[in-house]
Amino acid sequence: MDLREIKELLKCKVLANDDKLDMQVDCICASELMSSVLTCSGNNKLLVTGLNNLQVIRTAEMSDIPAVIFVQNRKPSAEIVELAKEKEIVVMYTKYSLFTVCGMLYQAGLRSGQDDN
Amino acid sequence: MTTEKIRPLVLEYTIVSGDFAGGGKAASDVKRCLSQLGCQSEVIRRVAVATYEAEMNMIIHSFGGKITIYISSDNIRILCEDTGPGIPDIELAMQEGYSTASDKIREMGFGAGMGLPNMKNCSDFFCIDSGEGQGTKVEMVINL
Ligand SMILES: Nc1ncnc2c1ncn2[C@@H]1O[C@H](COP(=O)(O)OP(=O)(O)O)[C@@H](O)[C@H]1O
Ligand SMILES: [Mg+2]
Numbered sequence: 001m002d003l004r005e006i007k008e009l010l011k012c013k014v015l016a017n018d019d020k021l022d023m024q025v026d027c028i029c030a031s032e033l034m035s036s037v038l039t040c041s042g043n044n045k046l047l048v049t050g051l052n053n054l055q056v057i058r059t060a061e062m063s064d065i066p067a068v069i070f071v072q073n074r075k076p077s078a079e080i081v082e083l084a085k086e087k088e089i090v091v092m093y094t095k096y097s098l099f100t101v102c103g104m105l106y107q108a109g110l111r112s113g114q115d116d117n
Numbered sequence: 118m119t120t121e122k123i124r125p126l127v128l129e130y131t132i133v134s135g136d137f138a139g140g141g142k143a144a145s146d147v148k149r150c151l152s153q154l155g156c157q158s159e160v161i162r163r164v165a166v167a168t169y170e171a172e173m174n175m176i177i178h179s180f181g182g183k184i185t186i187y188i189s190s191d192n193i194r195i196l197c198e199d200t201g202p203g204i205p206d207i208e209l210a211m212q213e214g215y216s217t218a219s220d221k222i223r224e225m226g227f228g229a230g231m232g233l234p235n236m237k238n239c240s241d242f243f244c245i246d247s248g249e250g251q252g253t254k255v256e257m258v259i260n261l
Binding site for chain 1: 137138140141144145148158162165166169170173225226227229230231232235238
């Protein structure tokens with residue numbers, strides 16, 4: 001599944017790097033714990049989170065996570081979006097809750113990147 | 118191997134206690150440098166994660182300090198030194214899930230008690246020296 005399909009599925013609004021929506025997503029990392037995200041290895045990960053601060057982008061940067069979805073209309077600030085642009089990380093947000101987002105992505109065939117840790 | 122071209126290089130960062138918004142600046146800069154040097158992406162990820170966790174620990178738990186990164190053709194050495202308050206029981210602090218972080222820090226996504234174990238997992242050599250009322254010194258080496 002690519003980011004564009006995920007964007008449509010979750011009715012996301014894209015705030016940063018909408019030219020990178022062709023990227024394939026292989027696994028999902030859904031967490032509010034940044035240290036837990038940092039243990040997530042593997043490529044083409046998508047981070048789904050209910051947190052909303054600059055450290056979300058920093059964490060994605062360190063873990064080589066190329067895309068982040070903020071749930072439940074937690075629209076990230078301009079500062080967060082700026083840093084994401086600089087680090088070439090796709091940023092989107094959706095009205096759906098973390099639970100619903102995970103359910104929809106699971107139903108679409110995506111799996112966690114953390115279960116075999 | 119591209120890494121053989123690396124000449125010894127030292128990077129230094131000052132870490133300010135409580136500077137949550139600035140957290141990750143050092144790790145980000147190290148990451149950028151190693152990418153420019155052509156290091157393997159897995160090595161870069163391990164250095165970036167280890168440096169970031171150390172940086173956040175200094176911001177959240179310490180009075181501030183310094184991170185120095187030594188890059189040679191064999192390895193990358195990350196030296197973190199702060200001025201206190203120190204860790205009274207290192208064995209306890211190393212346990213996954215142990216954290217003294219406040220609720221405010223937890224709301225920001227930190228304080229899961231996984232930072233020190235993460236740092237150890239990312240490195241080939243890990244050493245921590247601390248004690249109540251003294252500074253904390255962490256040394257990590259990641260082989261190239
Ligand atoms: N640089 C430091 N100075 C003082 N205490 C520290 C430092 N680093 C870690 N600690 C102590 O060790 C505990 C565990 O650290 P860590 O595994 O990174 O978890 P967390 O940062 O999520 O609390 C911290 O809660 C804190 O009590
Ligand atoms: Mg920590």
